[in-house]
Every structure is written in C-alpha cells, then in structure tokens.
Amino acid sequence: MRDDEPNVPEASVSRRAFLKGGAAATGALSSALLPETAEAQLPVATTPDARRTMVEMRVNGIPYRHEVPNHTTLLEFIRGDLKLTGAKAGCDRLQCGACTVIVNGRNIYSCTALAVEVSGAEVTTIEGLAKDNALHPLQQAFIEHSGYQCGFCTSGQILAAKAFLDRHPTPSEDDVRLAMSGNICRCSAYKRILESVMAASRAMPV
Amino acid sequence: MENFSYSRPATLRDATAQLGKEHGRVAIIAGGTDLLGEMKDELAAPARLVPVRHLREMQGVRTVGAGLRIGAATPLVDVVENRAVQEQAPLLAMAAVKVGTPAIRNMGTIGGNICQRPRCWYYRNNYPCFKHGGSACFSALGENDFHAILEGGPSFIVHPSDTAPALVALGASARIAGPGGRERIVPLDAFFVTPRQDVRRENVLQPDEILVELQVPNAPAGSRATYVKEMVRETWNFALCSVAAMVTLSNGVVSDVRIVMGGVAPVPYRALKAEAAIRGQRLTETTAAAAGAAAVEGARPLAKNGYKVPLTQATVKRALLSLA
Numbered sequence: 001m002r003d004d005e006p007n008v009p010e011a012s013v014s015r016r017a018f019l020k021g022g023a024a025a026t027g028a029l030s031s032a033l034l035p036e037t038a039e040a041q042l043p044v045a046t047t048p049d050a051r052r053t054m055v056e057m058r059v060n061g062i063p064y065r066h067e068v069p070n071h072t073t074l075l076e077f078i079r080g081d082l083k084l085t086g087a088k089a090g091c092d093r094l095q096c097g098a099c100t101v102i103v104n105g106r107n108i109y110s111c112t113a114l115a116v117e118v119s120g121a122e123v124t125t126i127e128g129l130a131k132d133n134a135l136h137p138l139q140q141a142f143i144e145h146s147g148y149q150c151g152f153c154t155s156g157q158i159l160a161a162k163a164f165l166d167r168h169p170t171p172s173e174d175d176v177r178l179a180m181s182g183n184i185c186r187c188s189a190y191k192r193i194l195e196s197v198m199a200a201s202r203a204m205p206v
Numbered sequence: 207m208e209n210f211s212y213s214r215p216a217t218l219r220d221a222t223a224q225l226g227k228e229h230g231r232v233a234i235i236a237g238g239t240d241l242l243g244e245m246k247d248e249l250a251a252p253a254r255l256v257p258v259r260h261l262r263e264m265q266g267v268r269t270v271g272a273g274l275r276i277g278a279a280t281p282l283v284d285v286v287e288n289r290a291v292q293e294q295a296p297l298l299a300m301a302a303v304k305v306g307t308p309a310i311r312n313m314g315t316i317g318g319n320i321c322q323r324p325r326c327w328y329y330r331n332n333y334p335c336f337k338h339g340g341s342a343c344f345s346a347l348g349e350n351d352f353h354a355i356l357e358g359g360p361s362f363i364v365h366p367s368d369t370a371p372a373l374v375a376l377g378a379s380a381r382i383a384g385p386g387g388r389e390r391i392v393p394l395d396a397f398f399v400t401p402r403q404d405v406r407r408e409n410v411l412q413p414d415e416i417l418v419e420l421q422v423p424n425a426p427a428g429s430r431a432t433y434v435k436e437m438v439r440e441t442w443n444f445a446l447c448s449v450a451a452m453v454t455l456s457n458g459v460v461s462d463v464r465i466v467m468g469g470v471a472p473v474p475y476r477a478l479k480a481e482a483a484i485r486g487q488r489l490t491e492t493t494a495a496a497a498g499a500a501a502v503e504g505a506r507p508l509a510k511n512g513y514k515v516p517l518t519q520a521t522v523k524r525a526l527l528s529l530a
Contacts, residue, residue: 050211050212050213051209051210051211051212053212069209070209070210070211070212070255071207071208071209071210071245073242092246093243093246094239094243094306094309094310095442097307097309100309106283106309106312107308107309107312108309108312108313109309109310109313112238112239112242112243112246112313113238113242113313114212114235114238114242114255116212116257117235117238117257117259160308160309163308164308178308178441179308181307181308181440181441181442182306182307182308182309182310182442
C-alpha cells in the first residue's frame with residue numbers, strides 16, 4: 001500500500017534525526033524506532049506536506065512520535081514503523097480480528113483505523129502484556145489450556161479478552177462467547193479459547 | 207488506499223468549511239469503519255478527510271427535555287452502555303448492540319452507522335452500477351440473494367443499518383450542519399431516500415453538510431420494544447431482515463405501534479400496513495401473523511431472494527409476540 005511512499009524520505013530528514021548526528025537517511029530510519037527520549041521533545045520542524053502528519057502515541061507505556069503519510073493505518077504504524085509485529089495483518093477488512101489492539105481501553109481492529117486518528121491515544125499490543133519476566137494471566141492461561149493451534153490469531157484473541165475482562169472481571173461463558181465473537185480462529189480452537197479466557201478470569205485479581 | 211490531506215478542524219464551522227460542493231472529493235471520517243473499507247477497495251478516493259470525533263457537539267449522550275441528544279460521532283458502544291439510552295429509548299440500545307462485533311462497536315459511530323453505504327456486492331466490487339454513476343443495477347438480473355424485496359428499483363440495494371430502523375421507530379430527527387453555521391433538522395423518516403428519489407445516494411445529506419446529532423424522543427410511557435435481527439450466522443453480519451417494533455398496550459389492546467424493517471428495502475422501511483393490522487388488536491398468534499403478512503404486502507422478490515418474504519413475515523410476527 002505504501003510502496004510508493006517511503007516513510008522517511010531523504011528530503012525530509014527530521015530535526016530530531018539531525019540532532020542525533022544522523023543526517024543520513026539511515027539515521028532517520030533507525031532513530032524512528034527508538035522510544036522517545038527527552039531530547040526528542042525539542043520542537044520539530046513541521047512539514048509543509050498536508051498529506052503527512054506527526055503522529056504521537058504511547059504504545060505499551062512508551063511514547064512514540066513519528067511522521068507518517070496520512071493513509072498509514074494503525075496496524076502499518078505499529079508493525080512497520082514501530083516494528084511491533086505481534087498484531088497480525090489478516091483480512092485487512094474488519095473481518096478476522098488478527099490485528100486487534102487496545103486503544104484507550106477498548107479493543108479495536110487496527111487494520112481499519114488510521115494512525116493519525118489514534119494520535120494522542122494510549123495503545124496496548126501483545127508485546128505490552130508481560131511484566132518483567134511474568135506472563136499476563138491471559139497469556140499463561142492460553143498456554144496452559146492450549147488456546148491456540150497455529151497462533152496467528154492468538155495476539156488478537158488475548159487482547160480482545162483483556163479489554164473485555166478489564167471491564168467485566170467475572171463473566172459467564174456466554175458473556176465471553178459474545179465478547180470474543182469478533183475474533184476468528186481459522187484452526188477453530190474456540191472451545192479452548194473459551195476455557196483459556198474463563199481460566200484467566202478466575203486467575204486475574206478482581 | 208490513496209493518500210489524502212488531513213487536519214483536525216477546531217470547530218464544527220471549521221469542519222463544514224473544509225467540505226466543498228462535490229460528493230466524494232472530501233470525506234468526513236468518524237469511526238472510519240465503512241469509509242476506510244471503501245477507500246481500500248477504491249470505491250472512494252477523497253483528496254481530504256475531515257475528522258469530527260474530537261468535536262464536542264458531536265460526542266456523547268445528553269438528556270434534553272423529554273428526549274435524548276446523541277452526538278453523531280458517539281461510538282456505538284457508548285450508545286449501548288448509556289444508562290439514559292437504556293431507560294429512555296431501550297429500542298436503540300437493543301439495535302446498536304446487534305451491530306457487527308464488540309470491536310466494530312468500539313470503533314463505529316451512530317452517525318456512521320446510519321450513513322453507511324450499501325453492502326451490495328456489485329457496488330462493493332466497483333461494478334459500474336447506478337451507485338457509481340452507471341446506468342444499471344447488476345443485481346436485478348444477477349446475484350440478488352441479499353437484495354431488496356420492497357421499494358426496490360432502479361437500484362435494489364438494501365439499507366444495512368441496525369440503528370436506523372430503531373431510530374425511525376422512535377421518531378428521531380437528524381440535526382444537520384451546513385456551511386456558514388446554517389443548520390436544519392430533518393425527521394429521520396424524511397432523511398433516507400429511495401433510489402427513485404436519488405439513485406446515487408441513500409440520504410439527504412449534501413456534500414457540504416455534516417450530521418451533527420440525533421434527537422431521539424423518549425419512548426412513549428408504558429411502551430415495550432424489541433429489535434430482532436436475522437442473519438446467516440449468529441453475529442458479525444448484516445441483516446437478512448430486521449424488525450424494530452415498539453408497542454403500547456392499553457387494557458391488553460395495542461393502542462400505539464411502530465414497526466420498521468431493515469435489510470429488506472433501500473431505506474429503513476416503515477411497515478404501515480402491519481401497524482394498521484395490529485392497532486386495536488390483542489397480541490395473539492393470529493393477529494401477529496396477520497401483521498406479518500401485512501408487512502410484506504406489495505413485496506416483489508427478485509429471482510434469488512424470495513426466502514426473504516416468509517422470513518420477514520415470520521420475524522415481524524415473532525417480534526410482536528415477544529411484546530405480548
């Protein structure tokens with residue numbers, strides 16, 4: 001989709017990249033992948049191109065700031081720009097749930113949201129769930145109950161479940177079936193996904 | 207998806223000022239669930255997007271007088287979970303929770319839900335049909351399994367919204383902002399247009415107008431309501447047919463009734479004949495069946511959607527009986 005528009009064209013090396021001493025395009029590319037530092041709070045020269053926007057968001061607690069073409073989806077931003085590849089590109093049309101991430105506490109399909117529209121938000125991806133070396137209770141439960149087969153849909157399943165359990169800590173099985181109804185598992189591990197989510201709901205502090 | 211210009215307008219007035227006079231050149235984005243799909247499929251290629259979710263007057267539910275004001279950019283989840291909606295217009299909450307999936311309801315807005323474009327597969331596959339400015343409806347003689355049985359022609363799309371039938375049944379109106387601070391209020395039963403009125407569009411919104419809010423009168427005291435949606439599977443789909451029904455019983459007799467159907471006509475279809483058939487009657491197997499039959503009076507199914515006639519008939523009957 002964006003092959004025709006490299007994300008950081010050489011012509012618009014940002015001031016941030018310049019200050020880092022990386023006037024070469026490679027400097028701009030690699031600096032974009034780094035979490036925000038105090039230095040990057042300096043004013044950045046704004047681009048005159050109305051078709052590109054500086055996007056800022058906290059992903060898994062880490063602030064990022066990155067200029068992208070406006071048509072960049074949140075999924076492309078997370079996978080391509082931030083190199084967080086846990087969210088998967090599946091159907092690209094709100095029809096599978098593999099791209100699920102949590103934005104401001106709600107699970108959404110990141111394939112059909114624009115990065116510029118999510119600017120300013122708090123985003124959680126699967127990479128943000130484990131704390132130190134401890135897996136999130138949902139991750140642990142999916143392992144213990146084999147809540148996956150090929151694993152492609154799993155990050156989306158776990159994040160949809162997390163957004164739900166954070167609001168409904170003591171659900172019934174039917175509540176969980178409805179809450180998970182927007183995430184397809186092509187291997188059809190649904191029974192074990194349900195078991196995993198129920199087990200996690202019992203393991204998570206209310 | 208083509209790239210586009212994008213900047214957040216500070217006010218509603220700034221937003222309308224960005225719109226212009228030509229359909230398609232500039233698009234309003236709220237939840238984006240329909241629009242971005244259209245852009246990915248190259249059905250739409252706006253040069254500019256105007257975001258509206260951050261505008262205060264387009265966000266949230268307020269109680270005003272004997273009704274609700276719902277910002278058009280309010281996510282469906284917030285409509286479903288809102289206490290005032292549940293108490294004052296429960297039919298709307300019942301319909302909104304049937305949209306898509308939890309993630310779609312977290313993203314999609316109520317204004318976007320009633321303004322979404324048709325799901326017809328010819329339209330979505332960019333056939334040069336009436337909706338794209340062409341001179342044919344390919345479904346008429348083609349694959350028309352999911353198309354209109356009522357009010358069809360020259361285009362046979364069906365209106366895909368779940369919230370629209372509920373809002374029409376509740377007697378809601380749309381508050382619409384135009385350029386220079388102009389505003390108009392349009393009752394929803396005049397908001398949607400049939401293909402005979404305008405074959406390219408599904409509603410009266412002009413290119414330089416924004417649907418700002420929905421004004422929803424409280425459901426009548428003592429009324430009961432239900433929204434029944436039939437799909438090819440239990441969830442995550444558009445309606446084969448849906449029925450928003452609201453009745454008021456006095457001494458066991460229907461004194462007031464609204465029946466509005468989705469998925470069967472190019473607009474949310476108010477089944478006036480079904481309403482007339484059940485008004486003044488008790489809700490019984492016989493009277494509900496008669497109302498179901500009246501609901502599909504005048505239906506003209508195409509080659510492959512004949513099943514929708516008995517399906518709709520039965521859905522109206524079941525909806526009414528559930529309110530007895």
